[in-house]
Structures are given as structure tokens and as C-alpha cells.
Amino acid sequence: MTDTIADRVPVLVERGLLADKATEHIRGLITAGRLCPGDRLNEVEIAAELSISRGPVREAVRRFASAGLVVSEPNLGSRVIDIDAAAVRGLYEVREALESMAARLAAERMQSRDKKALLEMLDQHALAMCGSAATDTYPAGSSDWDFHLAVLKGSDNAVAWRICGNELRDMFSLLRARHGRVPGRGKVALQEHRQVAEAILDQDGDLAAVLMSRHIRNSYRNQITLMSAGVPEDRRKEKI
Amino acid sequence: MTDTIADRVPVLVERGLLADKATEHIRGLITAGRLCPGDRLNEVEIAAELSISRGPVREAVRRFASAGLVVSEPNLGSRVIDIDAAAVRGLYEVREALESMAARLAAERMQSRDKKALLEMLDQHALAMCGSAATDTYPAGSSDWDFHLAVLKGSDNAVAWRICGNELRDMFSLLRARHGRVPGRGKVALQEHRQVAEAILDQDGDLAAVLMSRHIRNSYRNQITLMSAGVPEDRRKEKI
DNA sequence: TCCGTTCTTACTGTTGACAGTTAATAAGAT
DNA sequence: ATCTTATTAACTGTCAACAGTAAGAACGGA
Incomplete structure (x- = not known):
């Protein structure tokens, strides 16, 4: 089987969901220790870092909220929990x-x-x-x-x-x-x-x-x- | 304390998040048995039932996906799991x-x-x-x-x-x-x-x-x- | 009749814009 | 100087529109 364009230019086929990309990004921030308890997850900021829209970022943030890793208050945003x-x-x-x-x-x-x-x-x-x-x-x-x-x-x-x-x-x-x-x-x-x-x-x-x-x-x-x-x-x- | 407009017209102060509203709606569909295993959660349909946009509905659906109640496949939507x-x-x-x-x-x-x-x-x-x-x-x-x-x-x-x-x-x-x-x-x-x-x-x-x-x-x-x-x-x- | 192909349709993924809210800042009165 | 009150800024919540995809319908050839 001869190689296709997809094999040669793998960066072009990066077409997973952007929400997954944002999730991994945030997870990376957490594991790297760049996101500490009390820190706010700014949706526009994260979106800008990934050059994507706020929608997928918002979805990723809410995933972590479902997992209990961040707490979200209406109109106030999400902040990383404090693990006491x-x-x-x-x-x-x-x-x-x-x-x-x-x-x-x-x-x-x-x-x-x-x-x-x-x-x-x-x-x-x-x-x-x-x-x-x-x-x-x-x-x-x-x-x-x-x-x-x-x-x-x-x-x-x-x-x-x-x-x-x-x-x-x-x-x-x-x-x-x-x-x-x-x-x-x-x-x-x-x-x-x-x-x-x-x-x-x-x-x-x-x-x-x-x-x-x-x-x-x-x-x-x-x-x-x-x-x-x-x-x-x-x-x-x-x-x- | 005299009653305010908010007391007399409680329907006007229904200003919880629409995503919560959508979540309760979907939960009601499930407990009522109207949503059976294999059924697809149509975002536009649910949004139309609540007269809201797709955004909050999408968020509600993903909450149930996080809980494992529905499985989401990219571009294919979310369907209620089959509890075998x-x-x-x-x-x-x-x-x-x-x-x-x-x-x-x-x-x-x-x-x-x-x-x-x-x-x-x-x-x-x-x-x-x-x-x-x-x-x-x-x-x-x-x-x-x-x-x-x-x-x-x-x-x-x-x-x-x-x-x-x-x-x-x-x-x-x-x-x-x-x-x-x-x-x-x-x-x-x-x-x-x-x-x-x-x-x-x-x-x-x-x-x-x-x-x-x-x-x-x-x-x-x-x-x-x-x-x-x-x-x-x-x-x-x-x-x- | 059956199989493959094109077209249509309906849905999700994504975006940018707007509205509403909260918090901080600046201005003003005492 | 201090407290109160506007004003501003920044952020989230929501929306409508666009783009892309996958499944099914219509179509045509064998």
C-alpha cells in the first residue's frame, strides 16, 4: 500500500474534536503544576492559547467540573479545587x-x-x-x-x-x-x-x-x- | 416586608442556568421512561422543546455523557446506553x-x-x-x-x-x-x-x-x- | 433485480457576536 | 480621609449562523 497524503502530512489530519484537544491541554496544565488550587480557568485565555473558539474550551472545563476537579459558580467561572x-x-x-x-x-x-x-x-x-x-x-x-x-x-x-x-x-x-x-x-x-x-x-x-x-x-x-x-x-x- | 414583583411573578425570576434546566428536562425524560436505551438525544429537538439554543442543551447532554449515561460518538451524536x-x-x-x-x-x-x-x-x-x-x-x-x-x-x-x-x-x-x-x-x-x-x-x-x-x-x-x-x-x- | 454511485438531508462541531453579571476602579459627597 | 455611588472592564451565559460529516434516498447501469 503506497503512502497517502495523510501519511506524509500527519499534521493536516489532526482532526480530533477540539474539546478533546482543550481537555488534554488543561490536563497538561494541571499535571505540570501550572494550575494551582484557587486558580481560575479563563475560557478566553485558554481558547487563545490553543487558537480555537470558546465553545470547545468551555466544554473541556465543564468536563473537569463534572469530575469534581474544578468548581463552577454561575457567572463567576471555574476555579481549581483546593485539596485539603x-x-x-x-x-x-x-x-x-x-x-x-x-x-x-x-x-x-x-x-x-x-x-x-x-x-x-x-x-x-x-x-x-x-x-x-x-x-x-x-x-x-x-x-x-x-x-x-x-x-x-x-x-x-x-x-x-x-x-x-x-x-x-x-x-x-x-x-x-x-x-x-x-x-x-x-x-x-x-x-x-x-x-x-x-x-x-x-x-x-x-x-x-x-x-x-x-x-x-x-x-x-x-x-x-x-x-x-x-x-x-x-x-x-x-x-x- | 411587603411582597415584591419577584414574589408575585415567580416565573420571571427563573434565571437559573439554562444548562441546568436542560439537564433536569433530560433527566425527566429518562425517569419517565421516554428515553430508552439506544435512543438518540437530538440537540435541536430538545432545544426546541425548551425554546432555548443548542448550547445549553449540548452542555447538558455532555454532562450525562460524563456520568456514563449516554455514549457520544463524534459527529454521530449521543445515545442512551443499553444497560445489559x-x-x-x-x-x-x-x-x-x-x-x-x-x-x-x-x-x-x-x-x-x-x-x-x-x-x-x-x-x-x-x-x-x-x-x-x-x-x-x-x-x-x-x-x-x-x-x-x-x-x-x-x-x-x-x-x-x-x-x-x-x-x-x-x-x-x-x-x-x-x-x-x-x-x-x-x-x-x-x-x-x-x-x-x-x-x-x-x-x-x-x-x-x-x-x-x-x-x-x-x-x-x-x-x-x-x-x-x-x-x-x-x-x-x-x-x- | 441488484449493486454501486451521486445527491440530499439532517445532524453535530465550531465560530463570532451579543447580552448580562460581577468585581474592581474612579468620581463625588460628607 | 472615608464612605457611597457611578463607571468601566472583564468575564461568563446564550444565541444564531456556518461548516463539515455521516447516513439514507434517489438514480443509473449491469
Whole structure:
């Protein structure tokens, strides 16, 4: 098959929805830490940055509002929520409930082929950790989430998948951007992941649920100690 | 204070956002069973029904898309999802996970004043059941949800509240509209509610969680037997 | 009759403009 | 100087029109 114009000029076929483009843009602003709690999402400003109209931008903003990441007040606009201690607690509680359930169901429903893929994923994570300079943190990006999403997917529950994979994920991205990632827990987290994966492999749903529950609770404990240590100065938004 | 024009002509001060108006309209279509799985949400049609523009209608439709109630394909529009057996299972699984957690937390965190209000609510439900003709079904409307929402609120978890109170609620409204409500479980459900409430009152979180989990599981079992009995003819959407 | 092609239609995606509201700023009175 | 009152500015909410796409209808050839 000969290459077409679309193959040679891929920039011209960028014809996804502009609302998706705007969503990714805003998500990027959040994960990069450029959008801090309390900041307002100016529709015209974002539209200008992307050289598009306000319509798709507005739609993207309302998506994040539906996810609870921003709060919108009529005629006042949308501003990024402030994730205080209570919000963090609530976030981890929901994750613990949903993901421990997902681990139980994954142990019962996952194909053996996908279970092996789960273990291989953890091997790759181990390799990435040894290779990188900082061996005590989980590899950058969303590798930590990869495992959790794989378990979610294995549970074969579309609702839980949507909640954790879309809404909560952005919430935790914002949390990361604000308070940084937890140091020194990479190896332990990987170990806990492996225990969960083995329980899933053994089709031991109860054990998988308990281990996942404990894993998330440990992660929470680590998070609050990190937060109580204070927010790094360079991550604090300067007054404009 | 003398009455103003706003008091005499309340229809003139209907100045909520049109998107909210459209959202309620669509929600009404769903709960009334006028919007069946597979039906397309025509933006211009809905806008014409409300005598408003497409903008707010579009926003309302995308809200339901975020909640997973409709699926949107680019350039093809949004259609109501088909809640098959797998979807129902997933819905109840998530509810069981979240609400059993909420029951546990409510037992620990609820004010004693709110706990008493919880029991009084059940007394009112009992009265409503005795008063109505059909004593074997929970009172119409959202009384069943009232209890569950009260527990959710008592858990003091904003995330779980948003998920169950907004997204899942519409899902179950659609489920109700499609398959009707479960007959003959009103008294049993009330009994189970009362057991949960008493466990919460006793601050026995573990017991409250187990009882709530069992309650939702029973509800699920009842739902699938109802669904396997088939869809009532009058609720099936006729071909247009 | 059947299949492929063109045309039409109806819908969504996007835009720019206008209206209404809120908040900040400037002007004025005490 | 301080409080109150206009004025301005900036932003959101809403609308109507345009552009683009996908499905179906009409058409023509085998």
C-alpha cells in the first residue's frame, strides 16, 4: 500500500474534536503544576492559547467540573479545587473501596494470560527502578497507575474503570502536582504490588482485596506525612 | 416586608442556568421512561422543546455523557446506553463497595443527632408504606434512595457523595424506568435499612458495612430475577 | 433485480457576536 | 480621609449562523 497524503502530512489530519484537544491541554496544565488550587480557568485565555473558539474550551472545563476537579459558580467561572486534608482522606477512602473490590473481582475473572502480563509489568517496573538514578521512587510518568489500572481492567467493571481511570486519576494528578511524589516508597510499593498480583494469580480474591486495601492505606499514610511536612516553596504559586 | 414583583411573578425570576434546566428536562425524560436505551438525544429537538439554543442543551447532554449515561460518538451524536446484565452487575458492585464503606464511616463519624434523624426517616418510610395501597413496595419517588443518601452524607466523604448521589443515581433511574421497580421487597428492604441504621447508631462500623453490603447484594439478586422475567410490554419503546 | 454511485438531508462541531453579571476602579459627597 | 455611588472592564451565559460529516434516498447501469 503506497503512502497517502495523510501519511506524509500527519499534521493536516489532526482532526480530533477540539474539546478533546482543550481537555488534554488543561490536563497538561494541571499535571505540570501550572494550575494551582484557587486558580481560575479563563475560557478566553485558554481558547487563545490553543487558537480555537470558546465553545470547545468551555466544554473541556465543564468536563473537569463534572469530575469534581474544578468548581463552577454561575457567572463567576471555574476555579481549581483546593485539596485539603479532608479531600485527600476522602479520595483515598474511595480508592481503597473501589480498588480492593476490583482486586477481588480481578482474581476471579482475569484471564490467565492477562495475569501473566500483570506480573511481567511488575518485572518491567523493577527494571525501570534499577536502571534509573533514583531507585527508591517508582518510575516517573504514570507507571504506578499502570498497575492499578491493569487491576481495574481485570475486574471487568466498566463503572469502576471510568471512575478510577478518569475522574480519580485527574484528582491524584493534581495532588501530585501540588505536593510532589512520595520519595523512598518505590521499592515497598513494588513489593506490595507483587503481593497483590500473586494473590490475583492464585485466584485468592479475599487476600487480593485485603492486600490492595492495605497497599492503598499505606500509600495514604505516606501521603499525609508528606503533606504535613509542608508544601515545597517552588511548587507554591506566586502571586501574579 | 411587603411582597415584591419577584414574589408575585415567580416565573420571571427563573434565571437559573439554562444548562441546568436542560439537564433536569433530560433527566425527566429518562425517569419517565421516554428515553430508552439506544435512543438518540437530538440537540435541536430538545432545544426546541425548551425554546432555548443548542448550547445549553449540548452542555447538558455532555454532562450525562460524563456520568456514563449516554455514549457520544463524534459527529454521530449521543445515545442512551443499553444497560445489559453485565452493566447491572457492575453498577451494583460499585454501589456495594462504596456504600458499605460509607456505612462503616458513617458509624464512626455521624453526629448522634443525625443518627436519630436516620431512624426517624425509617419510621416515616414505614408509615408511608402502611398508608399506601401497595404495602409491599417502598414508597414511590426516591424514598429508597433517601436512606442511602443519608448514609452517604453521614460518611462525610465528598467523592463518594458525588459519585453515588449524582452519577449512579441517574444510572439507577434509567434502570428503574426500563425494568420497573421491584415488587414485594419493600418490607424486607425497610427491615434491612433498620439493621444498618442500628449498627450505625451503635458505632459498629464493621457490622454496618457487612449489613449494607448484604442489603445491596439482596437488592441486586432481586433485580436480576426481575430482569430475567422480561421487560414489560408497555415499557418497551415502540418503533417510530 | 441488484449493486454501486451521486445527491440530499439532517445532524453535530465550531465560530463570532451579543447580552448580562460581577468585581474592581474612579468620581463625588460628607 | 472615608464612605457611597457611578463607571468601566472583564468575564461568563446564550444565541444564531456556518461548516463539515455521516447516513439514507434517489438514480443509473449491469
